[in-house]
Amino acid sequence: MEAAAGPAEEAGPDSCFLDRFRSQRYAGAFSPESWEQEFDKIPLFMKESPSEIDPEQNPELACLQSIIFDEDQPPEEQANTYKNEGNEYFKEKNYKKAVISYAEGLKKKCSNQDLNAVLYTNRAAAHFYLGNYRSALCDVITARKLKPNHLKAIIRGALCHLELKNFSEAMTWCEEGLRIDSKEKKLVETRAKADRLKRAEERDVRKAKLKERKEQTQQQVLLTAIKERNIKLFLEAPKNEDEISDGLGEMSLNGLSSDNAMGAKVYLDDNGKLNWPVLFLYPEYGQTDFISAFHEDARFIDHILVMFAELPPWDLERKYHPSNLEVYFEHEAREEIYQVDAENTLLQVLQHQRYFVKAGTPTFLILVTRSPFSKNYFLGKKVNRLK
CATH class of the missing domain: 3.10.20.90 (Phosphatidylinositol 3-kinase Catalytic Subunit; Chain A, domain 1)
Structure with missing residues (x-):
């Protein structure tokens, strides 16, 4: 004889909670379709920072930026922060942003001349890779006024002169740098290259002048021959x-x-x-x-x-x-x-x-x-x- 069925078991409180958890979506969850893009918006996991930070779109990043670039910090700390930011951009080969960061650091006008010299030299390096050789040269000249024996500035200046085809000036900067460090490989190589290019340029100038004199002589002989034959030359036909x-x-x-x-x-x-x-x-x-x-x-x-x-x-x-x-x-x-x-x-x-x-x-x-x-x-x- 079968036992009579008992009353159904009542669900406990833990079971109800789990059922609600399964049926309701977490309010802060990532979308299955765009979770990678949303994940990339978290400052800690960003692959690269946006060019402009909108506080409404990126409140966390804006908050971090306000902490990092705290205007209440001493000028030297702010300048150093911008220097570090510029260095990160430089490593990423984002030279335009690096120039901007170094420039912001220089705007702080801190009293640390060594730091200012580094900012000028680093900005010169970023300018150099952008092909702005004259701007880069101006920066290293300023850096050397602040720190005359700054070897990196001297190396960068020699390279700028080389790109600008100022071969004599490039050699002079190399000589000045080698007096500080006679074994600096980059300066030794740059001096040798500048000397080689300078000699080639002088040789080309001599050849061009010789060719010009030869052509002038030939043209003069030719003109004399035409005159002797009483042949009349005009670039334009005479009007009357x-x-x-x-x-x-x-x-x-x-x-x-x-x-x-x-x-x-x-x-x-x-x-x-x-x-x-x-x-x-x-x-x-x-x-x-x-x-x-x-x-x-x-x-x-x-x-x-x-x-x-x-x-x-x-x-x-x-x-x-x-x-x-x-x-x-x-x-x-x-x-x-x-x-x-x-x-x-x-x-x-x-x-x-x-x-x-x-x-x-x-x-x-x-x-x-x-x-x-x-x-x-x-x-x-x-x-x-x-x-």
């Missing part, structure tokens, strides 16, 4: 006859420079002959040909025969045969055109009283004989045959 005089007075070394796209310039060859960069223009099709070295004794027909041995692809009407072509140059100031005999040499044309070499590059027009374009091109212009 009053500005021309005899032409020779306008010539200068600058007149030998060339604005052409190929960068070619007139030069004297081993036989004492001039070779010119020459530009041929084909206005009918907007085309050009460039000859980088047109010998002064070469004829125009010699180059035309080579250039038009085959008809160019832009000659749609197939009319640019050497026998059909005429050579001209323009005198812009007089609005005149001169026809060049293709049998003439370049020198003969350049010696003409109406020809002026512009920007170091003689320029000529190539037109098809008696073509409609040529007739239209000559309208309103006086055409002269070169004699």
